[in-house]
Amino acid sequence: MDSETYWHLKNFNLLQALSDEELKRLQDMVNTDWIRRKDPVYLPGDPTEWVYFLKKGLVKLSMTAESGKSATVALLKPGEVFGELSQDESQRSSMEAITLKNSYLCRISRTGFNDFARRNKDLILSVNKLLGLRLRKIETAVYDMLFLDVPSRLAKLLYQLSLSDSIEIKNGRLITMPLTHQELGNLVGATREMVTNVLGRMEVEGLIGKDGRKLIIRDIRRLEAMSHGKGFQA
Amino acid sequence: MDSETYWHLKNFNLLQALSDEELKRLQDMVNTDWIRRKDPVYLPGDPTEWVYFLKKGLVKLSMTAESGKSATVALLKPGEVFGELSQDESQRSSMEAITLKNSYLCRISRTGFNDFARRNKDLILSVNKLLGLRLRKIETAVYDMLFLDVPSRLAKLLYQLSLSDSIEIKNGRLITMPLTHQELGNLVGATREMVTNVLGRMEVEGLIGKDGRKLIIRDIRRLEAMSHGKGFQA
DNA sequence: CTGGAATTGTAAACCAGTTCACAGAAGTTC
DNA sequence: GAACTTCTGTGAACTGGTTTACAATTCCAG
Numbered sequence: 001m002d003s004e005t006y007w008h009l010k011n012f013n014l015l016q017a018l019s020d021e022e023l024k025r026l027q028d029m030v031n032t033d034w035i036r037r038k039d040p041v042y043l044p045g046d047p048t049e050w051v052y053f054l055k056k057g058l059v060k061l062s063m064t065a066e067s068g069k070s071a072t073v074a075l076l077k078p079g080e081v082f083g084e085l086s087q088d089e090s091q092r093s094s095m096e097a098i099t100l101k102n103s104y105l106c107r108i109s110r111t112g113f114n115d116f117a118r119r120n121k122d123l124i125l126s127v128n129k130l131l132g133l134r135l136r137k138i139e140t141a142v143y144d145m146l147f148l149d150v151p152s153r154l155a156k157l158l159y160q161l162s163l164s165d166s167i168e169i170k171n172g173r174l175i176t177m178p179l180t181h182q183e184l185g186n187l188v189g190a191t192r193e194m195v196t197n198v199l200g201r202m203e204v205e206g207l208i209g210k211d212g213r214k215l216i217i218r219d220i221r222r223l224e225a226m227s228h229g230k231g232f233q234a
Numbered sequence: 235m236d237s238e239t240y241w242h243l244k245n246f247n248l249l250q251a252l253s254d255e256e257l258k259r260l261q262d263m264v265n266t267d268w269i270r271r272k273d274p275v276y277l278p279g280d281p282t283e284w285v286y287f288l289k290k291g292l293v294k295l296s297m298t299a300e301s302g303k304s305a306t307v308a309l310l311k312p313g314e315v316f317g318e319l320s321q322d323e324s325q326r327s328s329m330e331a332i333t334l335k336n337s338y339l340c341r342i343s344r345t346g347f348n349d350f351a352r353r354n355k356d357l358i359l360s361v362n363k364l365l366g367l368r369l370r371k372i373e374t375a376v377y378d379m380l381f382l383d384v385p386s387r388l389a390k391l392l393y394q395l396s397l398s399d400s401i402e403i404k405n406g407r408l409i410t411m412p413l414t415h416q417e418l419g420n421l422v423g424a425t426r427e428m429v430t431n432v433l434g435r436m437e438v439e440g441l442i443g444k445d446g447r448k449l450i451i452r453d454i455r456r457l458e459a460m461s462h463g464k465g466f467q468a
Numbered sequence: 469c470t471g472g473a474a475t476t477g478t479a480a481a482c483c484a485g486t487t488c489a490c491a492g493a494a495g496t497t498c
Numbered sequence: 499g500a501a502c503t504t505c506t507g508t509g510a511a512c513t514g515g516t517t518t519a520c521a522a523t524t525c526c527a528g
Contacts, residue, residue, distance in 0.1 A: 063381075085366070124359060129320055131320060131365035138369070138376065139297075139329075142307075143297050
């Protein structure tokens with residue numbers, strides 16, 4: 001492999017615990033794929049036979065109903081691992097994974113990975129930790145869906161995006177993650193129209209601004225506050 | 235301990251992998267508690283310092299908002315394990331665990347349990363499997379909340395209760411789990427009134443019946459069908 | 469078996485968010 | 499830079515579910 005695309009499994013948190021020798025062994029089990037923007041990695045109903053390591057790009061993990069409605073569960077960035085990790089020999093995927101940018105990812109067979117992990121206490125512990133994190137994340141997502149209204153949920157999302165995916169600009173922070181209103185809606189469980197509407201109000205209130213189609217966070221404090229209480233309270 | 239209350243850790247799925255010797259060692263780390271019906275095991279905000287094994291009784295795990303609204307995440311029966319299991323040194327509990335019947339449970343310090351598990355590959359693997367199951371369960375809960383209406387969610391719940399907590403009677407199955415309309419509502423994410431209303435319609439349709447305050451499942455087939463599609467479709 | 473507490477039943481008013489139906493703006497492609 | 503596609507903006511009509519307020523029933527303790 002050339003040095004441009006040469007990839008260290010080492011860069012994945014999950015694998016941090018492995019020795020160089022073990023990494024080499026694992027490396028032999030790995031396939032690397034390139035997937036074009038908007039193409040699927042896997043679809044609902046596919047067997048869960050691979051574990052994926054995202055090397056470069058952006059992947060959206062979402063649930064879809066037959067009605068066509070869909071909800072985004074996670075946006076995965078380089079270094080993140082997805083696919084069914086637990087030992088449990090579960091049937092088929094309920095989710096769909098689609099790239100939002102051209103992406104490089106590595107793929108290990110689930111059974112292969114599990115056999116490998118079985119011989120590596122530290123790796124099992126890492127998997128354990130990761131599952132715990134995922135669990136807590138989805139639990140708070142449930143909490144938010146049940147107890148917060150759409151403006152609060154959107155405020156929270158923008159707050160988080162501003163921490164994880166933005167750059168400092170004059171008078172605010174520019175969100176770099178390329179998300180349409182539709183995709184924001186899928187992330188907070190609301191319609192595209194509702195998102196447009198709420199963002200409009202937020203702009204009037206001076207909480208956010210926009211540069212063409214990109215969002216600018218203007219008052220992160222108030223956004224953060226809003227993400228707890230009841231939306232716009234008047 | 236007398237033979238009535240003597241308890242084999244062995245009966246817990248999670249611990250199946252342990253040898254008798256290991257079980258003995260674990261047993262020394264265990265406290266047994268008796269908790270009165272309706273009393274809490276822990277509350278939101280409590281530190282997550284224990285892992286619990288429910289020996290006898292019934293425990294409700296739920297999330298509550300400051301508004302007082304609450305959602306039930308799980309009903310735990312003897313043999314089930316709860317509390318924060320993953321290695322991740324997470325802060326405080328977001329959930330509340332309350333007994334619905336007088337209950338016996340065993341309690342192991344989380345750090346103790348984790349140290350113990352760290353030396354037991356098979357145990358960690360079991361924990362992983364359990365976390366995987368929990369994850370899948372909550373994922374389908376999210377799916378249901380997002381894509382199914384209240385009648386469908388309730389139908390699904392009744393269907394499941396009829397599989398797991400009912401006894402055969404003449405002309406149907408009697409649900410043995412003691413749940414009020416309020417509690418059914420908390421389980422499906424709806425108000426008490428909505429539950430009363432939907433159950434009423436289900437009774438008219440001949441899907442269910444009631445014996446005093448207890449529910450009887452009359453047509454499990456149609457309930458099951460209903461749990462997929464759009465509630466009452468006319 | 470009786471009095472009070474908890475649960476169920478009911479219906480009208482209300483509301484957050486969806487649906488529908490377009491119009492305008494911003495990017496993209498050739 | 500024209501033609502197209504994708505995305506944003508907007509408002510009216512609608513709807514599933516909540517809220518509120520009470521009445522009726524069931525349960526349980528003494």
